Amino acid sequence: MYDVLRQRMDESIGDTWADRVAHTFDYRAWHEWTISVTHSSFSDGDGDRFKEVKPRGMNPLETLSTGERRLATMLPLLAAAWSMYSGEYRGPRLLSIDELDAAFDDANLRQMLGLLRRWEFDVLATAPSMTPVIKKEAGQVVIHQVITSGKHRVTVPWPWQGHGEAQPLTLDLGLGFDGGMAD
Numbered sequence: 581m582y583d584v585l586r587q588r589m590d591e592s593i594g595d596t597w598a599d600r601v602a603h604t605f606d607y608r609a610w611h612e613w614t615i616s617v618t619h620s621s622f623s624d625g626d627g628d629r630f631k632e633v634k635p636r637g638m639n640p641l642e643t644l645s646t647g648e649r650r651l652a653t654m655l656p657l658l659a660a661a662w663s664m665y666s667g668e669y670r671g672p673r674l675l676s677i678d679e680l681d682a683a684f685d686d687a688n689l690r691q692m693l694g695l696l697r698r699w700e701f702d703v704l705a706t707a708p709s710m711t712p713v714i715k716k717e718a719g720q721v722v723i724h725q726v727i728t729s730g731k732h733r734v735t736v737p738w739p740w741q742g743h744g745e746a747q748p749l750t751l752d753l754g755l756g757f758d759g760g761m762a763d
Contacts, residue, residue: 617652619644646683651692662699673701680705686713693717721746
């Protein structure tokens with residue numbers, strides 16, 4: 581890593597120190613890639629065609645449904661995370677996804693959950709409710725109920741093992757008292 585950062589720093593010799601540091605740590609310039617999508621509606625009779633996603637102009641994502649668009653934009657990010665966690669890495673493969681099921685129909689949500697499972701991600705996600713698809717496909721989930729009282733907030737974890745109803749997590753601390761107040 582030192583060699584990579586040193587090379588990036590040397591590329592901007594002559595610039596101000598602030599510009600050199602900005603150039604060195606601008607991770608957006610470390611790699612170049614294009615994202616292309618294909619869809620059955622893109623077919624020209626010879627099979628599916630790929631169209632490049634561009635920030636302006638004729639963006640093929642604009643012709644897709646909201647769920648298809650979300651799937652198409654999430655996949656490159658998931659692929660980048662999978663790539664980062666591959667190889668010698670030995671630890672949690674943590675992802676955080678806000679509103680996991682937003683804009684997805686059941687088929688696209690199944691695809692997304694299947695991919696997260698195949699790539700063995702540990703996912704921290706928000707969802708407005710436990711949809712039947714999430715219950716069926718996720719396998720094991722911990723739901724956190726947020727309880728607010730005035731300025732105070734506490735979360736209660738509810739583990740769910742893929743069947744039945746979720747139950748609040750209880751701990752037996754074995755403190756040996758009956759809950760009464762001491763004199």
